[in-house]
Amino acid sequence: MTAFKRLSTIALALLLVQSLALADGSVREYRRAHEHEILKEFLDLLAIPNVASDRENIHRNAAAIVTMMQRRKLQPRLLEATDPAAPPAVYGEWKTPGATRTLILYAHYDGQPTDPNKWSGSLPWQPVLRSAALESGGTLLPVPKTTEAINPEWRVYARSAGDDKAGVMAILVAFDALLASGARPTSNLKFFFDGEEEAGSPHLAELLRSNKQLLQGDAWIICDGPVHQSGRKQVMFGVRGDTNVDVTVYGAKRPLHSGHYGNWAQTRPSSWRNCSRR
Numbered sequence: 472m473t474a475f476k477r478l479s480t481i482a483l484a485l486l487l488v489q490s491l492a493l494a495d496g497s498v499r500e501y502r503r504a505h506e507h508e509i510l511k512e513f514l515d516l517l518a519i520p521n522v523a524s525d526r527e528n529i530h531r532n533a534a535a536i537v538t539m540m541q542r543r544k545l546q547p548r549l550l551e552a553t554d555p556a557a558p559p560a561v562y563g564e565w566k567t568p569g570a571t572r573t574l575i576l577y578a579h580y581d582g583q584p585t586d587p588n589k590w591s592g593s594l595p596w597q598p599v600l601r602s603a604a605l606e607s608g609g610t611l612l613p614v615p616k617t618t619e620a621i622n623p624e625w626r627v628y629a630r631s632a633g634d635d636k637a638g639v640m641a642i643l644v645a646f647d648a649l650l651a652s653g654a655r656p657t658s659n660l661k662f663f664f665d666g667e668e669e670a671g672s673p674h675l676a677e678l679l680r681s682n683k684q685l686l687q688g689d690a691w692i693i694c695d696g697p698v699h700q701s702g703r704k705q706v707m708f709g710v711r712g713d714t715n716v717d718v719t720v721y722g723a724k725r726p727l728h729s730g731h732y733g734n735w736a737q738t739r740p741s742s743w744r745n746c747s748r749r
Contacts, residue, residue, distance in 0.1 A: 497652035498645075505647075507617045510627075512539065513640050514614070516580075517598040517629040521636070523581040523667040529558040532580050536561045536664055539643060545662060550682055552674035558666030560678055562685070565646070565660040573659040573688040578638030578695055579668035582631035598629035638694035639664055661688060668695070 502509065516535055520528040533549060540547035545563035552559075558581060585595045592611060593599045601609035604626055615621055631637075642662065649656065663686070665672055679686060699705045 498648045501648040501651050502644075506621045507615070509640070509644055510614070510621065513627070513636070514598045514629075516636055516640070517627070517632055518596055520596045521580060521582045521631055522584050523558050523670040524584075526556055526558075529581060529666055533559050533561050533666060536580060536639060540662065543643060543646060545646075547662075550678050550685075552677050552681075554674060557674040560666055560675075561662070561664040562682075563662040565656065567656050567659055570657065570659045573661060575661040575663055575686065575688040575691045576642050577663050577665065577691055577693045578642055579635045579665035580631070580639055581666050581669050582634070582636070583669045585630055593628055595630035598627055598632065601626045601628055635668070635695045642694055658689075661686070663691075 516532070516539075519532050519535060521532050523529055537547045537549070540561070540563045543563075545565055547561055547563040549559040550562050551557070561580070587594050591605060600612040600614060602612055602622075602625060603609035605628065609626055612625065646660070665675065667674065693710050696707075
């Protein structure tokens with residue numbers, strides 16, 4: 472079986488589990504039945520500053536996620552790099568007896584640095600509800616009481632309300648809904664929540680190497696990206712990334728006439744470079 476077919480099979484298996492749970496509306500009903508406690512848990516998490524370089528608060532975030540995972544019996548633990556200043560990753564797992572494959576669910580809990588003075592009507596780590604998007608004239612709303620309905624069109628405004636504490640919450644609440652529906656995962660599930668993705672995850676490679684056996688799996692499901700513009704869910708193979716390159720360019724110290732110098736130009740007193748090939 473090719474790698475692509477194997478990944479396709481895994482992804483389809485995951486979607487099948489979702490579709491079985493959605494067939495009778497059980498996931499939607501779970502959300503409706505627990506929406507107030509879900510919202511509170513989310514707002515509590517958003518209230519903790521989460522810039523990766525803020526060591527004290529980033530550890531508060533990790534501790535909060537550990538507590539959230541303990542409530543779900545996901546056996547959480549922190550994975551730490553040798554650099555004591557590096558944010559920890561939060562790991563957890565749910566083992567299924569007889570499972571022959573393992574899926575690893577990824578999201579990150581850190582956020583980009585921000586200037587509070589550039590926020591309109593609220594502060595980055597003081598989450599608020601709005602009746603609609605800010606650019607559409609959304610007004611501030613009080614957090615609804617448990618006896619009040621929550622409009623799914625309301626918006627939560629806070630740093631990382633989307634990217635990517637929403638991914639952490641979505642994974643954990645989806646797991647809750649899956650179990651509450653009476654379904655059980657057919658694969659072992661591992662959870663990996665990164666604490667410095669917005670800083671480039673400079674310690675991720677070390678964590679993967681030092682926890683190679685723990686993080687063995689058949690596929691990573693990366694929950695960090697927008698929905699399709701149509702609003703429909705989508706599964707994509709591969710993830711985005713970037714590669715950084717430092718380039719040193721040698722140039723002339725003064726204007727050069729091609730009739731005199733042609734392809735060759737002196738760039739340093741004792742160094743000659745072929746400019747046509749640099």
